[in-house]
Amino acid sequence: MIRRRAFLTTLAVTAVPAAPAAALAAPPAVPVHSCADWGARPPAGLIEVVNRKPQRILIHHSTSPNLDDQSIGRAYEHARWIQNVHMDQNGWVDSGQHFSNSRGGIVVEGRHGSLAALESGTSMVAGAHCPGQNDVAIGIENEGLYMDISPPVTQWESLVAFCAHLCFRYGIPTSEIFGHRDFTVTQCPGDALYALLPRLRSEVTALFR
Numbered sequence: 353m354i355r356r357r358a359f360l361t362t363l364a365v366t367a368v369p370a371a372p373a374a375a376l377a378a379p380p381a382v383p384v385h386s387c388a389d390w391g392a393r394p395p396a397g398l399i400e401v402v403n404r405k406p407q408r409i410l411i412h413h414s415t416s417p418n419l420d421d422q423s424i425g426r427a428y429e430h431a432r433w434i435q436n437v438h439m440d441q442n443g444w445v446d447s448g449q450h451f452s453n454s455r456g457g458i459v460v461e462g463r464h465g466s467l468a469a470l471e472s473g474t475s476m477v478a479g480a481h482c483p484g485q486n487d488v489a490i491g492i493e494n495e496g497l498y499m500d501i502s503p504p505v506t507q508w509e510s511l512v513a514f515c516a517h518l519c520f521r522y523g524i525p526t527s528e529i530f531g532h533r534d535f536t537v538t539q540c541p542g543d544a545l546y547a548l549l550p551r552l553r554s555e556v557t558a559l560f561r
């Protein structure tokens with residue numbers, strides 16, 4: 353018993369208080385162009401607001417042509433194209449994804465309410481981008497088709513920055529960035545972009561330091 357007490361005492365004397373976790377610096381905010389900016393159609397039905405934070409981010413590619421046009425006009429056109437496909441062909445109430453990222457590195461709101469929810473940092477709208485994940489994961493559509501080629505630098509850099517912004521606002525761990533194919537049978541987000549996801553997590557994490 354004496355030895356045990358001595359041991360405990362020694363521990364108490366020499367124990368060093370745990371250093372508080374270093375506060376993570378906020379990554380730079382990323383401007384997001386709203387549905388009003390790109391002239392979205394009004395939703396065809398009710399959009400459900402989920403009053404909790406999303407748990408993860410899912411990366412998609414939109415399979416649109418890999419155009420050289422990096423203008424804001426092209427980003428808006430791409431957003432309208434997706435919305436039309438999702439509403440007119442899929443029969444959804446609105447764009448399925450929460451946000452889109454153009455080849456020119458311009459981030460736009462997808463489903464109405466996604467931007468206001470992000471700014472709140474405490475809620476999300478239910479999307480339609482991956483079965484089983486729509487009310488727990490933010491979906492980002494990247495303009496282009498990335499089976500064989502990687503996104504251009506402008507688009508990659510905005511994807512990294514925007515994922516960091518999402519992780520910061522919502523408190524999502526950077527390890528919770530996945531590809532669409534991680535949750536359902538699909539080629540999305542393409543072999544080339546999917547192969548870059550470890551690098552994406554790493555570069556997003558680096559923006560917090």
Ligand SMILES: [Zn+2]
Binds near residue numbers: 412413481538540541
């Ligand atoms: Zn997808």
